[in-house]
Amino acid sequence: MTSNAVEIENVTLHFPKQRNALKMLMNLIQRKKERFTALRDVSLTVKKGEVLGIIGKNGSGKSTLLRIISGIYPADEGSCKAAGSISLLAGLGTGFSGHQTGRENAILYGSILGHSELVMIEKLPEIIEFSELESFIDEPVRTYSSGMKARLGLAVASAIHPDILLIDEVLGVGDPQFKEKSKKRILDLVASTGTVVLVSHSFGLMKEICDRLVFIHKGKIVGVGDPDAMIKLYYDTTGRD
Numbered sequence: 001m002t003s004n005a006v007e008i009e010n011v012t013l014h015f016p017k018q019r020n021a022l023k024m025l026m027n028l029i030q031r032k033k034e035r036f037t038a039l040r041d042v043s044l045t046v047k048k049g050e051v052l053g054i055i056g057k058n059g060s061g062k063s064t065l066l067r068i069i070s071g072i073y074p075a076d077e078g079s080c081k082a083a084g085s086i087s088l089l090a091g092l093g094t095g096f097s098g099h100q101t102g103r104e105n106a107i108l109y110g111s112i113l114g115h116s117e118l119v120m121i122e123k124l125p126e127i128i129e130f131s132e133l134e135s136f137i138d139e140p141v142r143t144y145s146s147g148m149k150a151r152l153g154l155a156v157a158s159a160i161h162p163d164i165l166l167i168d169e170v171l172g173v174g175d176p177q178f179k180e181k182s183k184k185r186i187l188d189l190v191a192s193t194g195t196v197v198l199v200s201h202s203f204g205l206m207k208e209i210c211d212r213l214v215f216i217h218k219g220k221i222v223g224v225g226d227p228d229a230m231i232k233l234y235y236d237t238t239g240r241d
Contacts (some may be wrong), residue, residue, distance in 0.1 A: 004083070005164050006046035006069055011078035013039040013064060024115055038064045040219045041078070046164075048083070051196045053227065055203070061219045062199045062223070066090065066166045069197060084194065089154070089186070089203035097212055098142030102152055105141050109156045116145035123159040125204025130154035130185065132178070143227055154182050158189055165193040169200055201232050 013037040039061045048051050054062045067073045068080050070088040096105045106127050110120035127214045128137050131151045141149065167186060188208055190196050200206055206213060206227055213230035215237070223233050 003048060004045050005048045005050070006197070007079075007081045008042055008065075008068070009079050010076040011019040011039055011042045011068060011080055012037065012069065013073060014076050016078075022039040038219055039068070039075075042216075042219075042221055043078075043222070044214060044221060046195060046197060048195055050212070051190055051198065053206040053208050053213045054197065054199045054216060055201075055206065055213055055230065056216040056236055060216050062216055063168050065216065066168050066197065066199060067235065070162070070166055082164055085152050086164045086166065087157065087160065087162035087167065088166040089157045090100075090109070090168035092168070096141045096149060096153070099140055101139060102137040102141055102144070103128075106137075106152065109153065110159070113157060113160075115160055119160070127152075127159050130158075130181075130225070151178055151182075154185070160191050161189065162225050163193070164195045164197070165189055167196065167198045167200070203227075207231070229232075 015038050016035055042061075042065065044065075054065060056062050064073065066088060068075060069082055070086050071082075072088070096109065100108065103124065105118055106189075108122045108126060110123070111117065128134055131148075133148060133152060134168075136144065136148065141152075144152070187209065190198075196207070196209075198210065208225055212225060213227045214221060214232050215230045217237055222237060223230055
């Protein structure tokens with residue numbers, strides 16, 4: 001992997017289908033396993049220093065592919081290799097404990113992302129300043145609004161620059177002023193991080209910062225290439241205006 005940050009080869013991933021209780025009981029009795037294939041025979045290479053975008057309709061497998069790269073989901077078939085440290089920006093603040101303070105949650109959330117307590121303590125001043133939660137940082141998170149939680153989540157997740165940065169639709173957190181601030185922070189991360197893989201429905205942003213786009217449809221990669229060409233392929237395939 002000398003020139004590649006990520007190598008995905010023939011990856012397939014299945015999820016169990018969600019059924020009602022009676023259907024699940026019948027399947028258990030009959031020893032049947034109903035599965036939904038989220039990704040099918042996906043192969044992809046991400047070069048070191050590349051900004052790669054992933055586009056597709058909701059439910060096409062974009063976020064699942066990011067979680068394969070991050071190691072959250074193991075593939076049922078195939079392999080995924082990544083070179084270097086990885087940080088996934090997705091679902092900001094979903095692991096927060098309502099009874100703990102913002103400061104305590106920042107350290108906890110950092111540990112979930114794979115960073116030591118010492119590193120997170122060193123990063124706390126930057127996190128507090130960016131989140132604009134100075135007067136609330138020692139209050140329980142249960143007293144925070146959803147926007148405040150999102151601001152803290154983004155501040156923590158973006159505080160450390162990994163070798164590979166995975167971004168899953170996190171550019172719209174907080175009020176309008178903070179949305180612009182969060183967009184600038186992520187663009188700064190893109191500029192300073194070695195490799196970036198980005199999932200977004202903002203095609204304008206994709207064309208602005210991505211070297212290539214991957215179009216994924218119904219769990220399969222349909223095309224990889226120039227952003228304009230892939231966006232056209234997206235519209236031609238999905239029929240969306």
